[in-house]
Amino acid sequence: MTEEFAPPVEELISQFRRLPGVGKKSAQRLAFFVLGLPDAEAEAFASAIINAKKTVFQCAVCCNLTDRETCPVCEDEGRDHTTICVVADPKDVAAIERTREYKGTYHVLHGVISPLDAVGPDDIRIRELMARIAGGEVRELILATDPDTTGEATAMYIARLAKPFGVKVTRLAYGIPVGGHLEFADDVTLTRALAGRSEI
Amino acid sequence: MTEEFAPPVEELISQFRRLPGVGKKSAQRLAFFVLGLPDAEAEAFASAIINAKKTVFQCAVCCNLTDRETCPVCEDEGRDHTTICVVADPKDVAAIERTREYKGTYHVLHGVISPLDAVGPDDIRIRELMARIAGGEVRELILATDPDTTGEATAMYIARLAKPFGVKVTRLAYGIPVGGHLEFADDVTLTRALAGRSEI
Numbered sequence A, B: 001m002t003e004e005f006a007p008p009v010e011e012l013i014s015q016f017r018r019l020p021g022v023g024k025k026s027a028q029r030l031a032f033f034v035l036g037l038p039d040a041e042a043e044a045f046a047s048a049i050i051n052a053k054k055t056v057f058q059c060a061v062c063c064n065l066t067d068r069e070t071c072p073v074c075e076d077e078g079r080d081h082t083t084i085c086v087v088a089d090p091k092d093v094a095a096i097e098r099t100r101e102y103k104g105t106y107h108v109l110h111g112v113i114s115p116l117d118a119v120g121p122d123d124i125r126i127r128e129l130m131a132r133i134a135g136g137e138v139r140e141l142i143l144a145t146d147p148d149t150t151g152e153a154t155a156m157y158i159a160r161l162a163k164p165f166g167v168k169v170t171r172l173a174y175g176i177p178v179g180g181h182l183e184f185a186d187d188v189t190l191t192r193a194l195a196g197r198s199e200i
Helices: A007-017 A024-035 A039-055 A090-099 A126-134 A149-165 A187-195 B007-017 B024-035 B039-055 B090-098 B126-134 B149-165 B187-195
Strands: A080-087 A104-108 A140-143 A168-171 B080-087 B104-108 B140-143 B168-171
Touching (some): A007 A024, A024 A039, A024 B090, A039 B024, A039 B039, A080 A090, A080 A126, A104 A126, A140 A149, A149 A168, B080 B126, B140 B149, B149 B168
Parallel strands (some): A080 A104, B080 B104
């Protein structure tokens, strides 16, 4: 089959098609929506992509995404820097911040250990976490990876590494539905999960 | 609630959120996917948007999207320029071309008349169609708008305008499921609908 649309349209469709959860028909719909936007708005879309890629980095301390050298949480003197909540993803930081209950800092792993997806301990930000622990200031590590197989395995792996440093290692309470995802939990459930955290 | 992510990330999320069918969670997922792409691939995505907007225009004759002055179908001497198939959308042209049965030309309306959405006859490419008919070369108009309320109304409106010019006006046969959308019809159904077209 030859191309159905003009080459630049086909290229735009194929770019949308790469996005997660976007199939052929959706990609066409999105591409034609963008083609129908006023020029300035389409340019704003393209610029947002470029700008986010250019200006967003991982925080030098916690690896969360930020547009500064160090993220606002790590820079905040009012927060408890002896407690680190370890999460898989920047979206999980946002979910916990919404509870307004947590006053410690974070560490974003950017993934979980998953042998089936060929993701090992060196592919996520565990080394950076261990460096923070080795610094000596950390007293508690709250492991807040998702309560599914890979999240549990990652938590266990980190717990084993961290314990020799004399750090208290806790896991979020199972207020979160087992098999669910942290980012979809409601604020109350998350607050309870934080309060009922248990030592591993 | 303050911003949950760094401002450039929030901006990217809000850009994705404007897309049709993309909610808050999907927009976050898409934004973080793009942030996770290698720089070159994110740039290719942004460039595809800019490039498509810059180089894709409506064909001077049939109003289909093309990156040339005149689209390949309108330029093709081998096609029957006395027959025009009138569709609402460029995606509908692609659907009919897939049947490989139709040898005439097209006219893309870029929408249908829909008073509820404040879309009147002047908001779609009816004037351009009438200019082609007034040119005298057109013998048949196949009205291939969707067989739903607005598609039918648009077809009736165009039929009334075109008949005084002595043009044969036909409608696709109801091989297409009533209430369905042209772009999702399979090739056989579309072929039958073309063959069984009836004069209005």
